[in-house]
Structure formats: C-alpha cells, structure tokens
Amino acid sequence: MALALVLLLLLSVVVAFRIYVAFTPRQRSAPKARPAETCGLAVFLGSGGHTSEALSLLHSLDFSRYTPRTYFVGVGDPLSVQKVTALELLKTGTLPESTVTNPAAQHRVLTIPRARRVHQNLLTTPFSALYSLLVSAYHVTVAPFLCRSRGPATRFDVLLLNGPGTCFVLCLAVLLNRVLGLPSPRVIYVESFARVKSLSLTGKLIRPFVDSFVVQWPDLLDDGRRGSCYGWLV
Numbered sequence: 344m345a346l347a348l349v350l351l352l353l354l355s356v357v358v359a360f361r362i363y364v365a366f367t368p369r370q371r372s373a374p375k376a377r378p379a380e381t382c383g384l385a386v387f388l389g390s391g392g393h394t395s396e397a398l399s400l401l402h403s404l405d406f407s408r409y410t411p412r413t414y415f416v417g418v419g420d421p422l423s424v425q426k427v428t429a430l431e432l433l434k435t436g437t438l439p440e441s442t443v444t445n446p447a448a449q450h451r452v453l454t455i456p457r458a459r460r461v462h463q464n465l466l467t468t469p470f471s472a473l474y475s476l477l478v479s480a481y482h483v484t485v486a487p488f489l490c491r492s493r494g495p496a497t498r499f500d501v502l503l504l505n506g507p508g509t510c511f512v513l514c515l516a517v518l519l520n521r522v523l524g525l526p527s528p529r530v531i532y533v534e535s536f537a538r539v540k541s542l543s544l545t546g547k548l549i550r551p552f553v554d555s556f557v558v559q560w561p562d563l564l565d566d567g568r569r570g571s572c573y574g575w576l577v
Contacts, residue, residue: 382409383501441576
C-alpha cells in the first residue's frame with residue numbers, strides 16, 4: 344500500500360512537470376538555420392480576411408527554405424484552397440499534392456472541422472470543438488508518427504496561426520505533444536491587422552500558450568504582458 348502511494352505520488356509529480364513544461368512558452372530564441380537547412384512550415388487559414396493575411400505573411404518567404412509546407416483549412420472553405428493553389432503556382436509553379444499519393448510532396452492542404460461554425464448554438468460548441476481537437480491531434484501527433492517513413496512532408500517545425508477559434512484548437516494539439524514529450528513545432532500567433540485597440544477573443548485565449556505572440560498595432564501591448572510588435576506585417 345505504501346509503495347502504491349509512493350508510485351502514485353511520483354506519477355503525479357511527473358505529470359505535473361510535463362504539464363508545466365507544455366504550458367510554458369519557449370522563451371529562448373530559435374537557433375538560426377544554416378544555409379542548406381530547411382524549415383517545415385504549417386499555417387492555419389481561417390477563411391476570408393484571415394486567409395488573406397496569413398498568405399500575405401507567406402508571400403515574401405523563400406519557399407525553397409520553408410519546405411515542406413502544410414496548409415490547414417476549415418471544412419467547407421474552398422476559397423482558401425483556391426488561394427493556396429494560386430500562391431503555390433505563383434511561388435513554385437506546382438500544385439498542392441497529397442502525401443498519400445506522393446510521399447515526396449513539398450506542400451499539402453489538410454482540412455479540419457471548425458471549432459465553432461458561424462451562428463452555431465453555444466450549447467453544441469463544446470462537441471464540435473472536441474471533434475476539431477481530435478482531428479487536429481491526429482494531424483499534429485498521430486500522422487507524423489505513423490507516416491514518418493513516407494518522407495518529410497508530414498513534419499513541420501513552425502506553426503503559424505492567425506484567425507478564429509479553430510487555431511486555438513491546433514495550439515492545444517501542439518501542447519498535447521509537449522505533455523507527452525513528443526517533438527512539437529514552435530507556435531507563432533500573429534494578431535489580425537483589424538485588431539487595433541483590443542485583442543480578439545482568440546488572441547486573449549492563446550496568448551499564454553504560444554511561443555511568439557505578435558501584434559501589428561503597438562496599443563495592443565499597453566497591458567505590459569508578453570508580446571512583440573514589428574509594425575504592419577500584411
């Protein structure tokens with residue numbers, strides 16, 4: 344009985360420590376990549392103006408360095424898929440491919456359920472958010488493990504977020520990796536250009552958990568909490 348209590352106590356300490364590590368943003372600077380190195384990049388496209396802002400952030404990147412690229416889009420958002428196709432054609436001259444049919448694909452589009460649909464009843468939101476989290480966890484945690492032998496396109500080192508609540512669910516999926524001690528990407532959240540005086544609800548929720556929190560208007564940092572402002576990015 345005493346041994347069981349000791350083991351339970353040790354397990355509780357380990358779990359508490361893993362949760363502490365997972366929910367503590369990585370404050371250290373990311374190591375500078377060497378010229379020959381690439382960085383796997385994932386970005387969430389929140390539809391409409393959020394998609395335009397996210398793709399604007401990517402437009403100036405060197406796609407030969409930021410590869411493979413993963414685009415997360417919400418279910419029922421064909422416009423974002425079309426914009427991804429246009430960007431990839433412009434930058435690389437190729438179309439997004441499936442890593443199932445082509446393991447060497449360097450860019451792909453993955454769909455995830457929305458955490459909350461427009462005008463959705465608040466009573467049903469926890470169920471849709473949980474479903475979105477399960478699918479996100481599959482893409483972030485399970486798929487890279489199952490498909491690690493298929494090629495590099497299943498991994499990403501940086502997750503760029505900008506948009507509605509579904510991106511918070513993706514952030515939670517990354518935190519799950521950290522709790523389990525699995526490899527996880529650095530998470531960067533860029534607040535929408537439209538948020539001039541106050542943070543969005545997603546920004547307020549996600550701020551404590553991301554590795555880098557970036558705003559485009561300095562007034563949003565008046566509260567003295569962590570965050571960076573580099574001016575207009577889109």
